[in-house]
Amino acid sequence: METEESSIGVQTIKLFGESVGITSIPEDAARHVAENLKFQLKRIIQDSAKFMRNAKRARLSPRDVDSALRARRIEPLYGFTSTDYLPWRFASGGGRELHFNEDREIDLQKFLENTAIKLPPPVKIRAHWLVIDGVQPNIPENPAPARKPPHDLSAKKLPEDLGKEDKGKDKKNEKKPGDKGQTQALEQKPLMRHELSIEQMKYYQEITQAAVGRNEEIRKEALNSLAEDTGIHAMLPRFTNFISEGIKCNINENNLALIIYLMRMVKALLDNPTLSLDMYLHEIIPVVISCVVSRQLCQRIGENHWALRQYAARVLAQISKNFTTTTSMLQTRIVQSLQKPLDRRDAALAQIYGSIVGLSELGSDVTKKIIIPRLPKISERIENLQNDLQSDPIHSDGLEHILDQVRKRICPEMPSMHQPDGVLEVDTLITEFGPYLGEKMYKRLLGAIEMR
C-alpha cells in the first residue's frame, strides 16, 4: 500500500516534539500523530498539485502549497519562497539518521552594505517563428534540431558489442579500431575552423571563467549554455583542451572542487545534442578515467571524493554508451583501464572503490564478467589493507563506501541473491565474495532485511 519513503516515522514525531520542548511522547500518541500527519500532508500535497496543474507548471512550488492551505482556510506558512530545490543534507550519529535542510548564516553587514539592488527587467512579450512551412527555423529562440540518431544506434547495438568485447580482450587486438578512428578524424579535419572570432573568444573566456568560478548561479548558466546552445562547435577543441589540462593539473594539486567543476563541464558538453565529442575522446577519456580510479583526489580526509568518483563513472558510462561502435571498441578499452586496480596488489581502497563503481556503471554484463570473478581477490586485498591500517579513519571510511557499493550494485547481479527461497547463507556468501568481504556483506544484508 505504501512504501517506506512515504510514511512518517514515530521517531520523526518524537524529534519534532523534542524540538518544541515535549520530551516524552508515548509511542501510541506518536504513532497516532504520525498517521494523521501523513494523511494531512498527502491531502495538502494533492491539493497543491491542483494549483500547480492549473497554473500550467510541471514543478510544484511553495506558492502552490500556500494556495492549498488557503483554500482549506488554513493560515499559510510565510517565508518559504525558494524557487529552487532545497538541498537536503544527510547526517547520522548516535544511532539516528537525519535529513535536514542546511540553513546558511547570512552576513547582515555585507547584506546591508550591498545597496545596489538591481531591479528585475520588465516582463516582455516577444514573438518568433516556431515553425515555417513545417520546418522549425534554426534560430536561438528554437531548440536545437532533433537529437542525433547515433545515440539510438549505439544503444541498440550495445548487447552485440558486449559479445565482441570478449573476443577483443582475448586477442588483445586493439590497434585496428584506433587506426580507423584516426582516418575518420583526418577526413573531417578540413571542415574545422581554426580561427575564432572575437565574440567566440569572449564566449570561451566567459564560459571557462564561470565554470570554475565561485558563483554557483553563474556556473549553472554557463553549463546550461554548454549543454544546450548550438554553434559552439568551433570552440570545442579549446574546451576539451581546457578540461583535460585542468583536470590533469588539479589531480596533481589534489584540488577536488575544481576537478568537480571541470567534470561537470564534460557532462554538459556531452549532453549538448549539437556537439559531437568523437574527435576529442582521446583527450577526455583518460582524464575521466583518472577521476574514477586515481589514488588520491583531495588533500583532506573528510572531502567527498567518493561522490566525484561516482559522478565521473556515470559520465564515463555515458561516453561509452554514446560512442562505442563496432569499430572503436571503446567500451573494451575503458573496461581494461578500469579493471587494472582490481588486479594490482598495491591498489588503495579508493582505487578499488573507483573501479567497482566505474565498471558497474557500464552495465550488468560487465559486472558479471569482470567484477564478480574477482571478488575473492578483492576481499583478500581489503583484508590485508584493513589489518595494516585498522585505526586509520580513511580506511574505515573507504571500507564503508566499498561495502555500500557492493551491496547496491553487485549484490543484485549475484546468482545467490536470486535463490527462490531467499535465505542468506553465510557460507555461500563467503565462497562468492571471499571470506572477509563475505562476512561483512552477510552482516550488512541481514541488517537490511531486519530494517525492512
Place this chain on the structure above:
Amino acid sequence: MNMEELPKPELDSPEIKDEVPQAVQDVEEIGLEPPPAEEFSRKEPKTAKEKSEIASIMKLLGDHGLTFALGALERETGINKDEIKDLTVETDVRQVLGQYESKTDKDSYKEAFIALQRFVDQSLDSTRAELSQLLYPVFAHTYIKLLVNNYESEARNFYNEFAKGFGEDSPYIEDIRRLATVTNKKQLAQNDVITTFKVRHFIIRMTRDSLLSLKRHINDRNIQVLIDILEDHLFIDQFDGLPRTREQIDAVSGGLLGEAKRDANKSKIQLGLLREPEVAEIEEDDLMEDEPKKKKKARAPTLRKTKNDGNAPNPTRVPLLGLQEHLLTAGDKADWLSYYKDLEHRVKLTGDQKLSAVFYSVLNADPDCLPASITISDDSTVLCAGFEDGCIRVNAIGGDNLREMKSLPQLEMLDKDRLELDNILQVSETPTRKLLGHTGAVYGVSISPRKDFLASGGEDGTVRLWSLFVYQCIIVHRGHLWPVWDVTFSPYGNYFCSVGMDRSVRVWVTDKENPIRMMAGHYSDVTVCKFHPNGNYIATGGEDRCIRLWDLLDGKCVRQLTGHRSSISVLSWSTACGKYLATGDIGGHVRFWDLSKSTKSDEILLARFSVDEQKGTVKLPVQHQHITSLTFSRCGSLLTAGTIKGEIISWDVARVLVDSENEEVSTTATGFAKNYRFHQPYRTKRSPICFLQYSRRNVLLAAGPFSR
C-alpha cells in the same frame, strides 16, 4: 428553579455518583421532583418501535441492577418501569444496538470480493467484460466499509491483496491510488473524492441478461455484503441487446462515478452554426426586415456562413447581441469585414500544406510568478496574460498599440450626437497595460469578441470584468467559494462563464452583478469551460474525468461524456462546423468526439489520441504529458495540442473523419488512433505551451512563458 438549567441526569453507575461534588448532588435532589408536564410530551418516544427500543434498554439496566440509571432513563423518557412489563420486549437489546455496528463479520467482506472475482472469471466470455465492471466499485466500497467499521488492518490487507489485480492501466488507477491514502475512519470524511463516492451511486451499464445472472448468483449464495453494496452504492443501468465488448467498455470507463446513464445523453441538441452577419456593403434598407439577422447575399462560393446551418438553433433562442445587425457599430462591421477578408486568404491545412507557427514568449517573468493563463483575441491583435501574483498584462501584438478611450477634454469636444464607440476611442501610446486587482494567481482570462471586455478569474474566488477601453476593473463578481479555474467569453459576447474548485459552473452577463445561470453536476473541481461556437451551449470538464454539455437556455446538462482517465485540462470546439469537440487530459490523452451523430455515449467518441504515440518504448513521465492547450484549425481539419513540456502535436482529424465513415480508424492495441500525426512534434526551447489558437488565416499562434 428552572429545569433548563439542570445538568442532564448522570447515566453512570452509582459508584460514580458518590464522587459527585455536593453542589451537584443538591441539584440532583431537586431533579427528582417530577418535571413539568410539557417536558414529558417533548421527550416522549412517539412510535411503538422507539418505545420497544427504550424498553429493551431499560430491561438491560434492570437485569444488571443499575437502578440509578434506570431511574434517570425513566425520568427522561417518561416511560414507567412497570409500563414496560406490559410491553413484550421482542427485540433483544443487542439487536437494537447492532444497527450501529456492522452486521457482518470482517472476513465476509474479503470472501464476498473473492466470490465476485470468481463469478466474473467463470462467467461466459461474452459477458465477462461487462461483469468485470463491477470489480472496481465493489472493491472501493468494500474498502470503505471495512474502514467505516474500524477494521483498519483488515482494510490494509484487503487493499494490498487486491489493488494490484487492477493493474497500472486500469481506468480507475488514480482513484485506486487515492483510496490508499485513507487509512482510518476519521480520514474518510475528510477526503472529498471518497465522500462523493460514498454518497453517490456508481453507474454501471450492462445487459439485462448479465444483471440477471449476477443477481441469481449472489442471491443463491446469499452474499449479504454484495447485496448491500449493489443496492446502496451502485446504480445498474440495464439495457437489452448484445453485451458490450471489453474495448467498448474501456472506451467509456474512467469517470469518477462510472459512465453516464443511458438517458443522460438522450435530449436533442442543436449544434449547427449561425449565419454570420452580412456587412460587406452598408445597405440600409436591409435592416428594415423583421428578422435582421437573416439577410442573405448570393455570391461566389465562400467559406462565409451565409445561412443558418440546418441543425442550428433559432438565432433568438438565446439572445445573442453580437449577431444583431442593427446593433453593430461601424467598428464591428469593420471587424467582420476583415474577418471575411481573412477567410478568403485562409490556408487549407490538408495534404501537403505545411504548418506555420508563431510563438509568443513571455520573457523576464519571475520564476516564482509565471503566467498561469494566456489568451489571444480572435483577430490576433491583443494578448492577455494572467500572472500568478494576480496581475494581468494586456499586450498589443499586431504591431499597433492598444486602443484606449480618449481623454476627458477630448471627449467633451466631441459632438454629443456622435458619441459612438468608434469616435471615442483612439490608439494609445503604449503597447502594453497592466491590470491590478486580483489578490491571487489568475487562472483564467478571456477577451470578449469585440475586444471591449476582459474577464478574469483566479485563486481569490472572484471573477472580474475589466474594460479594455479604460483599462480598469468594472465589476467584481463574487460567488465562487473557492478558486476559479477558468473563465471564457461567449463567441458573440455579452455572456461569460466561469468554473472553479466549488464544482459549479456560473454564467454571467456583462450588465448584471449576479450570475444568470448556475449549473451544478460535476463531482469534483471543474477545470475548464468553453462556449459552443453558436453560443447556445457550454462544455465543461473537470477532475471527475467527465465532460458535460450544458444548455445555456435552461441550464440543463444535455450531454455527459466519460472515458478520460485523468483530470480534464482542456477543451476545444471545432469552429468550422460545431459538431466536434476535442478534450485533453493531464495524462497526455486527447479524445475527439462527434456530438451530432448519436446519443449513445460510446458512439459519440470518434478517436483517442495520445501524445506518447510513436515514441516506442521510451515513456515520458506522466507529469510531462499534461496537455495544456488544444485547438482545432480554423478549417477543422487539424487538431493541435500543446504539452507542458513544450511540444506541439497535430493530428489530421479530417482523415480520421473519412476513416470513421468507412469504420476503419486504425488504432493501436490499446485503442489509440495511430498514424494520424500531421507532422513530427515541434518543440519550444523551455516554454510550456499555455495557449494555442489558429489565426483567421490558419497560422498557429502559441504562447507560453520562457522559464529558466
